[in-house]
Amino acid sequence: MPAKVRFHLEPLLRTLFAILSAFLLTRWSSIAVLALPWAPEQAVLTGMLLAFAVFAATVIWVFWAASLRSACMGLLLPTLLLIYVCYGGGV
Amino acid sequence: MIAPLGRHVRQRMAQLHRWTGVLLIWLLFVIFLTGTLSFFRQELTQWMQPERPQGRELAQPEAALEHALPYLWQHASAASHWTIVLPGERSGLLDVSWRGAEGRGQAYLHPDTGEGVQVRDTRGGEFFYRFHFQLHYLPVLTARYLVGIAAMMMLLALISGVLTHKKILRDFFTFRWGKGQRSWLDAHNGFSVLALPFHLMITYTGLVTLMTLYVPWGMDKAFPEQEQRQQLIGEIFAFMPSTPSSGQVAALTSVPALVEQARASWQGAHVGRVQIAHPGDLSAKVLVEAQTGQADRLGISGHPPFMLFDGVTGELLKAKASRPAYDAYGTLLGLHLGRFADWPGRWLYALLGAAGCGMLATGMLLWTSKRRRKPGHSRVGLWLVERLNVATLAGFPVAVVALFWLNRLLPVEMTARAQWEIHGLFLVWLGMGIHALLRPLQSGWREQLGLAGLLLLGLPVLNLLTTDRGFPASLAAGDGVFIGFDLLSVLLALLMFRCARRRRGV
Amino acid sequence: MVHLLVLTLSVAGFHVLAMTTGQGAWRHRPVLYRLGWCLLWGALIVASVLWGGGLGVTLGVGYLSAGAGLVFMGRIVVKRYGR
Numbered sequence: 001m002p003a004k005v006r007f008h009l010e011p012l013l014r015t016l017f018a019i020l021s022a023f024l025l026t027r028w029s030s031i032a033v034l035a036l037p038w039a040p041e042q043a044v045l046t047g048m049l050l051a052f053a054v055f056a057a058t059v060i061w062v063f064w065a066a067s068l069r070s071a072c073m074g075l076l077l078p079t080l081l082l083i084y085v086c087y088g089g090g091v
Numbered sequence: 092m093i094a095p096l097g098r099h100v101r102q103r104m105a106q107l108h109r110w111t112g113v114l115l116i117w118l119l120f121v122i123f124l125t126g127t128l129s130f131f132r133q134e135l136t137q138w139m140q141p142e143r144p145q146g147r148e149l150a151q152p153e154a155a156l157e158h159a160l161p162y163l164w165q166h167a168s169a170a171s172h173w174t175i176v177l178p179g180e181r182s183g184l185l186d187v188s189w190r191g192a193e194g195r196g197q198a199y200l201h202p203d204t205g206e207g208v209q210v211r212d213t214r215g216g217e218f219f220y221r222f223h224f225q226l227h228y229l230p231v232l233t234a235r236y237l238v239g240i241a242a243m244m245m246l247l248a249l250i251s252g253v254l255t256h257k258k259i260l261r262d263f264f265t266f267r268w269g270k271g272q273r274s275w276l277d278a279h280n281g282f283s284v285l286a287l288p289f290h291l292m293i294t295y296t297g298l299v300t301l302m303t304l305y306v307p308w309g310m311d312k313a314f315p316e317q318e319q320r321q322q323l324i325g326e327i328f329a330f331m332p333s334t335p336s337s338g339q340v341a342a343l344t345s346v347p348a349l350v351e352q353a354r355a356s357w358q359g360a361h362v363g364r365v366q367i368a369h370p371g372d373l374s375a376k377v378l379v380e381a382q383t384g385q386a387d388r389l390g391i392s393g394h395p396p397f398m399l400f401d402g403v404t405g406e407l408l409k410a411k412a413s414r415p416a417y418d419a420y421g422t423l424l425g426l427h428l429g430r431f432a433d434w435p436g437r438w439l440y441a442l443l444g445a446a447g448c449g450m451l452a453t454g455m456l457l458w459t460s461k462r463r464r465k466p467g468h469s470r471v472g473l474w475l476v477e478r479l480n481v482a483t484l485a486g487f488p489v490a491v492v493a494l495f496w497l498n499r500l501l502p503v504e505m506t507a508r509a510q511w512e513i514h515g516l517f518l519v520w521l522g523m524g525i526h527a528l529l530r531p532l533q534s535g536w537r538e539q540l541g542l543a544g545l546l547l548l549g550l551p552v553l554n555l556l557t558t559d560r561g562f563p564a565s566l567a568a569g570d571g572v573f574i575g576f577d578l579l580s581v582l583l584a585l586l587m588f589r590c591a592r593r594r595r596g597v
Numbered sequence: 598m599v600h601l602l603v604l605t606l607s608v609a610g611f612h613v614l615a616m617t618t619g620q621g622a623w624r625h626r627p628v629l630y631r632l633g634w635c636l637l638w639g640a641l642i643v644a645s646v647l648w649g650g651g652l653g654v655t656l657g658v659g660y661l662s663a664g665a666g667l668v669f670m671g672r673i674v675v676k677r678y679g680r
Binding site: 217281287288289380386387390391422426432435436439440442443446476 | 600628647648650651652656658659660661662663665666669
Binding site for chain 2: 010
């Protein structure tokens with residue numbers, strides 16, 4: 001991709017990436033809380049109460065990072081962890 | 092054309108702040124304004140139903156049960172579900188309602204005499220409360236999602252706004268009264284920073300109030316069945332279980348005794364609502380809920396404690412559970428609703444909410460005044476944005492005041508009166524929108540703000556002419572709601588005139 | 598009236614703090630600075646002691662915001678019409 005196109009496409013890509021990653025992380029984190037050693041209804045409510053903070057923090061991070069690539073790298077570890085907890089038999 | 096992202100992190104935060112702030116700002120302003128009014132939900136209902144007796148603190152609101160129960164036995168003995176809302180300082184009336192196979196009904200009774208009181212048909216403060224999270228005319232779920240998206244954008248705008256200006260706390264007492272952009276920036280910073288804890292709190296807790304709608308995944312995973320989820324909700328909220336009637340006649344136990352039992356376990360807190368399912372049946376249930384607004388006894392939780400009793404034996408079946416996550420949820424909800432607050436506390440809430448409206452309004456004006464200076468900016472887009480600013484920031488307040496006028500002017504016996512008050516609000520708003528499109532910008536601002544001022548100034552006069560609770564009478568009776576409404580109208584009218592005058596220089 | 602007391606403390610605190618940003622007060626600046634913060638903490642402490650726990654902190658923070666707002670607006674008015 002030519003540098004100039006990339007330059008103007010970046011805000012759009014970041015926005016889409018921010019919305020998608022924030023949605024997925026929020027979703028997975030609100031399921032992953034069930035792995036906590038608490039009563040399920042306590043864990044569920046805690047997850048819901050914190051969900052909006054997860055969403056907001058993810059979006060802020062995506063725009064905080066210097067480039068789209070570093071934004072992706074920063075989210076890699078929490079994403080893998082949450083996927084493992086949600087689908088790896090933890091819940 | 093969207094500008095490329097800045098190289099510096101502060102620039103990117105500023106860009107995020109601008110876009111999350113601007114996209115839904117008109118919706119947010121309307122939500123904030125009606126939400127602020129909702130802190131006075133019951134007071135507005137009192138004003139909009141001047142037939143109600145003046146609200147006063149009752150030593151024993153529970154004594155009103157002796158009027159409510161005979162009334163319900165007489166008028167609604169066939170109904171399957173009764174609800175009794177006991178009178179309080181903020182309502183003044185005993186509210187009984189029922190529903191069943193033969194439909195539903197509702198009546199207001201005088202708390203002392205038990206006689207029926209006819210009040211005009213209006214949604215009162217309830218309209219603003221409903222509107223601020225589910226709007227009007229739209230399907231409820233769609234509107235709630237829309238409000239949720241707007242609230243999330245507001246949260247992002249708040250956080251990115253703070254991150255943009257690190258020094259903001261240090262230099263906000265130096266207000267530069269220049270013309271144009273700089274002074275809007277200072278006003279915007281002032282409104283935002285001063286009430287920042289409130290803005291963050293009200294936005295986050297606003298999202299929390301509808302969290303089972305917005306982030307249901309954990310709950311769906313842990314409790315796949317609808318009944319399980321209802322059971323969880325029933326642990327926190329007073330929720331009458333929907334058991335069918337048994338068909339066998341059995342005498343209803345003494346409800347006042349159950350109420351006393353509940354009060355004894357709530358440090359003597361007053362009871363606000365009593366619900367009875369299947370009265371006179373073997374499967375009768377009685378649900379007793381505490382009144383909100385007793386922070387000294389019940390704390391600030393938005394979930395008032397409740398107790399569910401067997402309606403025949405009087406046995407305690409369930410009470411509100413206290414667990415860490417439930418209490419955290421209750422506290423966040425309570426902070427949003429502000430029902431724990433006494434009247435100075437409510438005014439404080441309203442003042443901070445008004446700062447929120449100011450923050451949104453000045454933010455939007457700042458955005459347009461910046462764009463106006465840029466030579467390359469799209470003129471058509473800017474023209475439209477400026478018109479929408481007028482129609483929302485000045486036009487919506489006009490429409491809200493028009494609702495209060497209609498409340499006094501529409502004939503009391505009119506059919507669908509409550510609906511027409513609300514249609515009236517939206518028709519006036521539409522009119523303001525058309526006016527804003529047709530008139531030159533400065534005239535639009537001046538005329539609409541001036542109109543809002545005139546209507547506000549006229550409210551005390553209208554109230555004096557159409558009811559017997561005008562300013563002198565309410566002053567003599569010490570009626571805080573009516574005195575406060577009149578004084579606030581005049582004060583806001585002066586503010587509107589002030590804004591209308593200042594608009595020339597922008 | 599606890600409401601009034603907390604609001605007064607908060608307004609006084611922010612007023613003193615705002616004075617340190619003005620010109621001419623440079624000699625007393627450290628003293629005023631400390632006094633201002635003491636008054637603000639005082640408002641919060643009074644609120645949480647007299648109202649207790651959660652309610653106190655909630656209303657206390659609210660009155661701090663309101664106090665800051667009043668001082669801010671007051672300074673605008675004085676600056677605009679004071680001359």
